[in-house]
Amino acid sequence: MLKTFADLNFPGRLIAVEGLDGSGKSTQIYLLKRWLENQGLKVYFSEWNSSELVKAATSKGKKRELLSPTTFSLIHATDFADRYERHLVPLLRAGYLVLCDRYVFTAYARDVVRGCPPEWVREIYSFAALPDFTFFFKSNLEVSLQRILDGRPQLKYFEAGMDLRLSTDPYESFRIFQGRILEQYLAMSNEFNFLVIDANQPVEAQQNVVRELITNSVDLAQFKREENYIKPQARPPRKDRWKEKQPFEDQSVL
Amino acid sequence: MEREATIRRPKRVVTPRIVVPKKRPRRFYGHGIPGVELQKLAGKLIVVEGADGSGRSTQIAKLVDWLEASGHATVQVGLKRSTLVSEELEKAQQGNILSHTTLSLFYATDFADQMENIIMPALRAGFMVLADRYIYTLMARDLVRGMDETWLKNLYGIALIPDAVFYLNVAPEELIQRNFAKNNALDYWESGMDLGLAPDLFDSFLKYQGMMLEAFKRLQSTYRFTMVDGHRGVDDINAELRSQIEHVLEGSNE
Numbered sequence: 432m433l434k435t436f437a438d439l440n441f442p443g444r445l446i447a448v449e450g451l452d453g454s455g456k457s458t459q460i461y462l463l464k465r466w467l468e469n470q471g472l473k474v475y476f477s478e479w480n481s482s483e484l485v486k487a488a489t490s491k492g493k494k495r496e497l498l499s500p501t502t503f504s505l506i507h508a509t510d511f512a513d514r515y516e517r518h519l520v521p522l523l524r525a526g527y528l529v530l531c532d533r534y535v536f537t538a539y540a541r542d543v544v545r546g547c548p549p550e551w552v553r554e555i556y557s558f559a560a561l562p563d564f565t566f567f568f569k570s571n572l573e574v575s576l577q578r579i580l581d582g583r584p585q586l587k588y589f590e591a592g593m594d595l596r597l598s599t600d601p602y603e604s605f606r607i608f609q610g611r612i613l614e615q616y617l618a619m620s621n622e623f624n625f626l627v628i629d630a631n632q633p634v635e636a637q638q639n640v641v642r643e644l645i646t647n648s649v650d651l652a653q654f655k656r657e658e659n660y661i662k663p664q665a666r667p668p669r670k671d672r673w674k675e676k677q678p679f680e681d682q683s684v685l
Numbered sequence: 686m687e688r689e690a691t692i693r694r695p696k697r698v699v700t701p702r703i704v705v706p707k708k709r710p711r712r713f714y715g716h717g718i719p720g721v722e723l724q725k726l727a728g729k730l731i732v733v734e735g736a737d738g739s740g741r742s743t744q745i746a747k748l749v750d751w752l753e754a755s756g757h758a759t760v761q762v763g764l765k766r767s768t769l770v771s772e773e774l775e776k777a778q779q780g781n782i783l784s785h786t787t788l789s790l791f792y793a794t795d796f797a798d799q800m801e802n803i804i805m806p807a808l809r810a811g812f813m814v815l816a817d818r819y820i821y822t823l824m825a826r827d828l829v830r831g832m833d834e835t836w837l838k839n840l841y842g843i844a845l846i847p848d849a850v851f852y853l854n855v856a857p858e859e860l861i862q863r864n865f866a867k868n869n870a871l872d873y874w875e876s877g878m879d880l881g882l883a884p885d886l887f888d889s890f891l892k893y894q895g896m897m898l899e900a901f902k903r904l905q906s907t908y909r910f911t912m913v914d915g916h917r918g919v920d921d922i923n924a925e926l927r928s929q930i931e932h933v934l935e936g937s938n939e
Contacts, residue, residue: 484783485791488773497769501718501797501843506770509790516784546719554839558786 435561436523443523444649445560447534449616450568451609452590453575454630455637459568460532462638463645467528472654475522479533482513493589500545503589507538508555515559528654534562536623540615544608545595564648565623566641570630572613576606703756706811707936714820714908715842718801728808729933730845732819732910733926734901735853736894737875738863739915740922744853745815747923748930752813757934760807763817767798778874789827793840796820800843808845820844821852821908825900829893830880838907848933850910851926852901857894859916861887 436445446463450456460476467474480489489506492498498506522529535556542552580602588594591601592608620627626644628637645651711723731748733741749759765771774791777783783791807814820841827837855863864871871886873879877893878886905912911929913922 484773484777485787488770488794492769497798497802499718499797499801500720501801502769502794505790505794505797509787509794512787512790513783516786548716548719551716551839551842554836555790557836558833 433557433559433561435563437563439560441523441560442526442653443529444564444654445519445523445529445531445534445562446564446566446645447531447536447562448566448568449533449536449625450630451570451572451575451613451616453578454568454570455578455634456566456568456630457532458634459566459628459637459641460530462634463641464530466638466642467530467651467654470651471656472651473525473527473656474530474654475518475527476530476532477514477518479531479537480507480510482510482517485510485513493587496588496594498589498594500542500547500594503545503594504538504542504547504552504555507542511535511538511556512558526654528649531562534565535559536565536616536619539619540612543615544592544611561623564645565625567616567620567625567627568630568637569617569627572610574631576609580605704931704934706757706813706934709848709936712846713842714844714846715839718797718805718843721805726805726808726845727811728813729849729930730804730808730814730816730847731930731933732816732821732847732850733853734818734821734850734910735915736855736857736860736897737872738860738867739853739855740919741817741853743919744851744923744926745817747919748815748926751923751927752815752930758810758812759815760803760812761815761817762799762803764792764822765795767795768802769798770795785827785830785832789823789832789837789840792823793843796823796841797843800845804845816847819847819850821850821901821904821910824904825897828900828903829877829896834903849929850908851913851929852905852910853913853915853922854898855915857891857898860894861890 436443446460448456448460464474464476480486485506489510492502492506519529519531538552538556539549543549586601586605588601591605593601593604595604595608597607598604616625619625628640630637706727706729708727711726713721713723733745733748735741745761749761752759765774770791774795777788777791804814804816824837824841828834861871864875871890873886875893876886876890877896878889880889880893882892883889913925915922
């Protein structure tokens with residue numbers, strides 16, 4: 432069975448957030464990060480699909496719609512492995528609190544919805560230990576969709592699940608796709624001890640639950656930086672990714 | 686059925702009959718690729734494996750000449766040639782910045798892309814696909830670097846089982862002579878320099894190729910490829926390959 436970093440006696444702890452697009456999980460992990468940093472703790476943040484080297488290939492694949500469910504899965508696994516081996520593991524060895532915006536569960540859910548065999552996907556990610564805490568932001572499907580779709584963003588081909596040919600309308604496709612991903616998440620919630628947060632509550636109420644849970648389960652004093660460390664400055668919060676998206680390269684799919 | 690047209694000529698010219706390859710049931714090694722109709726893959730997949738300098742490309746070129754002269758359409762594939770990631774993979778290798786799992790998954794992505802976009806379409810069109818290396822080289826390289834065999838077998842469960850696999854077996858000492866005769870140099874990766882086996886290329890090459898051969902032998906018990914003595918003359922070797930491929934075309938192999 433897969434083990435957590437605590438089970439493996441790592442001095443660091445890994446905290447992951449999972450949830451649908453629009454569930455507010457990125458806001459929550461950002462607020463958690465700010466809170467931990469302000470206490471002068473050793474914190475590292477890593478985001479899904481952000482490894483520099485792999486990114487070039489991924490974005491080419493996505494732009495030109497070159498990806499199949501299999502290569503989509505493998506290229507994201509490559510990205511994850513790069514971050515895992517190069518950043519997550521060494522930092523956890525060095526006693527960091529590592530925060531991950533999405534972890535292997537995103538792949539378990541998405542790739543399976545795309546038709547990859549679940550056992551195949553899970554075995555590929557079996558090199559990774561489990562997070563010590565996985566917060567799952569459980570939002571009402573309609574609320575999440577509304578949050579994303581309110582701005583009438585240009586949905587990207589793969590994000591809308593257009594490759595699955597669920598619908599010729601990207602918005603409709605996105606709805607069906609997200610609904611299936613939610614089903615997958617809920618089905619694995621118990622197996623992986625998801626800490627389920629009601630994402631329909633106000634931002635502050637959710638953050639309260641998250642901070643309380645971490646305070647009660649982690650001896651934060653152990654993660655203190657040395658005295659002379661200069662705290663990072665507050666940065667503007669992450670822009671809403673959906674609003675920066677470019678339209679489809681190929682307008683014919685619309 | 687249409688009767689064969691009779692051509693009146695002063696002298697009757699006998700054209701040799703072109704063998705129409707016998708169909709055989711096709712399978713993947715493992716979970717496979719979702720959505721593939723295996724019965725439609727009519728062509729044959731022939732793999733030539735071996736180290737650099739084992740004569741792979743020479744043998745493949747001769748096989749292509751022979752197959753085309755015998756009336757078969759051919760396509761050649763090799764590693765690191767995918768549209769999706771070959772460039773990025775090359776860059777990663779040059780910089781030697783990726784860890785093992787990451788590089789392994791990157792190669793698997795390249796392989797999967799070629800599997801889906803070159804190998805399978807060619808087989809569907811009834812071509813003879815000649816692969817200059819296949820999953821075995823990728824697996825052997827990873828095994829030598831300490832990757833888990835079960836993990837690798839699952840990962841490459843997406844590969845089609847070829848109709849014939851030849852391993853051109855040449856002793857490391859002879860490989861060295863051939864590589865020098867050709868390039869006056871040994872390749873960094875083919876010498877396993879990333880493993881720190883020896884301070885100089887020469888010793889490292891010998892050690893690494895010895896380890897690779899062991900890994901191939903280990904894989905042979907599962908994947909059962911034909912070991913070909915690569916020390917003989919080019920034509921002797923080619924004659925052996927041809928006779929085995931003839932069996933494949935006639936459906937009388939195994």
